[in-house]
Amino acid sequence: MKSLKYTAILILSLALTSVAVAQRHSHNSVQASFHSYYHRQQIVIPDVCGYNVYTAGLHTHTIYSDGQVTPLYRVREAWRYGLDILAITDHIEYRPTENDMLRYMTGYIKDEYSDRPRGVNTNVSRREADERGIIADLNVGYETAKTANEKFGLLLIRGAEITRGDNHFNVLFTKDNNKVYDADIEKSMRNAIDQGAIVIHNHPKIDKSTETQMTPLAESLHAKGLLSGVEVGNSFHSWDHLFRYAIDKGYALISGTDAHSSFDEFYYQNGNRSTYPNMTLVLAKRCDEQSIKEALVKGRTIAYQNGKLIGREEYLLGLFNASVSLQHMCDTRRETMVIITNKSSFPYELRYNKHNAVVHAMGSLQISLPIGAKEVEFEVRNLFVGKGEYVKVKMAVQR
Ligand SMILES: [Zn+2]
Ligand SMILES: [Zn+2]
Structure with a gap:
């Protein structure tokens, strides 16, 4: 009896000690987590037409093309600004930062083509790449963002911007950005589509004579079923003439920041009266790759640009009524x-x-x-x- 009592006391005191240790540990871990914290702006949108509404930034750049911020910064920024979905869409053919990165590593790298280390085919947006092709690893931007995103939990989309002269197209949901480039722009798109990607026509050039149509190249790509969406908003510009045209032609209406520097510097300090950066509202059942891709293909989007909401009438009415x-x-x-x-x-x-x-x-x-x-x-x-x-x-x- 006595020994049972002592055993009970011993167990109790051990238990109390471990509770105290556990409390101290959790106290320590709470303190530790406060070494870094970020505020998120919440964008409150009710369900529309039976779908959740997700906020998406589908057009951004980083130092892995001609942007000025890292993928890690992009992820944190998107989260802070209230986005649920982020695509990093670095240019495939235009990557000026590579040259600086290589110069930084001069001691490590020799270049047989020049006395200064230079990237290979870092600007082939207005000519074809030479026989060396593009040898940079175009997946690095996404992969570093993915690691950063472990702390933020956005839906991160692998993407890239195909860049030829005035024709720019984002490919979203690629699997391997190193297998997209081809000298022929349409073949580049098909390389991405074969990986399960969809194509968005960025900041479209308008056919001057009609004011409502896109360039013959974009029209022919759309006629072949290659284009799922079109940017009716990009940075500070909106393509008002295209709103109705894009709806009638079955495009998803997209609005992108096309941010190269921070949202704050690039966007707000240039007279934008809006509280939010450009974004695409995506009406989907879930915030996963399959649901979001399906919504984009079916045109279930509303483009937000500087206080304007642009979209199909049923979704705008649904948003208003909800x-x-x-x-x-x-x-x-x-x-x-x-x-x-x-x-x-x-x-x-x-x-x-x-x-x-x-x-x-x-x-x-x-x-x-x-x-x-x-x-x-x-x-x-x-x-x-x-x-x-x-x-x-x-x-x-x-x-
Ligand atoms: Zn572009
Ligand atoms: Zn861009």
């Missing part, structure tokens, strides 16, 4: 007062009877309607289905 509600407040002698509430992170610019008002992100707006109003119709001036074509919404006034 975000904004109207409640009747009271009827005075002359007016019906209503409150409009927005539970999303995007403001909406409402136009009613030649009056404009903004219902702010996560805000409410009180407005007066003619006495006895049963319904109100707004034109939402930042929801675009075409150039100067806005989504119209009807809201019931229920008493």
